Amino acid sequence: MRTLVVAEHVRGQLRPVTLELISAAKSLGGPVEVGVIAKDPSAFTGEVNVEGVDEILAVPVDQDEFENDVYQQAVEQLIAEREPEAVLLGFTVNSMGYGPALAAKLGLGFASDVFAVRDDGGLVAERSFYGAKVNGEVEFPGHDRVVLLVRPTAWQPAEGSGSAGVTDVGFNGSGSRARHRDWVEVQAGDVDITTADFLLSVGRGIGDKENLEQFEELAETMGATLSSSRPLVDAGWMPNARQVGQSGKTVKPKVYLALGISGAVQHLAGMKTSGTIIAVNTDPEAAIFNIAHYGAVADLFEVAEELEKLY
Numbered sequence: 015m016r017t018l019v020v021a022e023h024v025r026g027q028l029r030p031v032t033l034e035l036i037s038a039a040k041s042l043g044g045p046v047e048v049g050v051i052a053k054d055p056s057a058f059t060g061e062v063n064v065e066g067v068d069e070i071l072a073v074p075v076d077q078d079e080f081e082n083d084v085y086q087q088a089v090e091q092l093i094a095e096r097e098p099e100a101v102l103l104g105f106t107v108n109s110m111g112y113g114p115a116l117a118a119k120l121g122l123g124f125a126s127d128v129f130a131v132r133d134d135g136g137l138v139a140e141r142s143f144y145g146a147k148v149n150g151e152v153e154f155p156g157h158d159r160v161v162l163l164v165r166p167t168a169w170q171p172a173e174g175s176g177s178a179g180v181t182d183v184g185f186n187g188s189g190s191r192a193r194h195r196d197w198v199e200v201q202a203g204d205v206d207i208t209t210a211d212f213l214l215s216v217g218r219g220i221g222d223k224e225n226l227e228q229f230e231e232l233a234e235t236m237g238a239t240l241s242s243s244r245p246l247v248d249a250g251w252m253p254n255a256r257q258v259g260q261s262g263k264t265v266k267p268k269v270y271l272a273l274g275i276s277g278a279v280q281h282l283a284g285m286k287t288s289g290t291i292i293a294v295n296t297d298p299e300a301a302i303f304n305i306a307h308y309g310a311v312a313d314l315f316e317v318a319e320e321l322e323k324l325y
């Protein structure tokens with residue numbers, strides 16, 4: 015299935031989701047084309063030239079950074095010229111801005127938050143519904159072209175050096191009516207939990223705000239980054255940037271240690287693809303144990319004490 019992947023980049027860095035999209039595209043059997051829309055596409059064409067990519071389409075535009083209408087026009091142009099059957103964008107803030115509009119304007123099939131795809135004589139995509147309580151398959155009868163917003167972390171990043179040629183595509187859109195002005199930095203002291211290898215995540219089981227300091231110290235001692243479930247953020251104990259879950263961040267650390275987190279679907283949606291999940295909970299029936307690789311039915315304070323002794 016001919017597939018077009020749209021590369022995502024921010025502040026001069028290729029976003030990891032781009033290589034995951036290439037893996038998803040490869041699973042559809044190819045050919046795989048990657049569109050790089052940037053002021054200087056050559057800054058990214060090397061990085062996306064991985065095994066399995068057949069052609070890189072460089073689209074030079076005036077803007078340094080992402081703009082909704084520029085991307086929409088550029089992808090429209092690539093679709094018209096290349097006629098892909100599937101167009102893969104990240105399920106990210108950027109792509110959410112123009113992907114649905116693109117599909118609606120061109121009358122294409124569309125699905126968001128997709129975590130599996132296959133070519134079954136027609137494209138079939140899997141996605142979650144009802145706050146990740148139900149997974150469903152979506153078919154696109156009557157559509158020979160489909161736009162999918164693909165969930166970050168659902169595929170392994172594509173790797174291996176590729177030998178794709180780079181084709182320059184002259185952008186023929188009318189440019190942007192908006193301008194990127196500047197960046198708002200995250201609050202001082204906040205970290206990006208999505209890039210951490212080891213997350214120590216605390217939930218309502220810690221009981222009181224006063225107890226938080228103990229886990230901040232434990233995380234530091236263990237070389238982990240502290241994250242949390244939503245109630246701690248709602249209570250103002252933890253900053254938004256540390257929230258894992260459906261309405262927080264999607265994370266995929268090598269190790270996710272969950273202390274006093276019950277495992278509500280909205281929480282699991284943000285961490286269930288973590289490498290190794292370790293859960294500590296006093297309730298043997300807690301849903302977190304359904305996805306944990308290792309679990310301890312134990313008091314989290316006792317476990318924390320033992321861990322402190324170990325380090």
Ligand SMILES: Cc1cc2nc3c(=O)[nH]c(=O)nc-3n(C[C@H](O)[C@H](O)[C@H](O)COP(=O)(O)OP(=O)(O)OC[C@H]3O[C@@H](n4cnc5c(N)ncnc54)[C@H](O)[C@@H]3O)c2cc1C
Nearest residue numbers: 217218219243244259260261262274275276280295296314
């Ligand atoms: C639209 C929507 C979006 C949401 N988005 C998110 C989201 O992004 N992220 C998120 O996390 N939630 C989200 N939620 C909330 C979610 O439904 C749960 O309410 C929340 O995840 C529960 O957090 P928790 O596990 O910390 O608390 P609880 O469910 O109260 O669980 C606390 C756990 O701690 C255990 N415990 C208590 N004391 C101890 C102890 N001493 N030792 C060990 N274990 C102990 C208990 O057995 C219990 O399992 C969302 C909800 C909605 C409706």
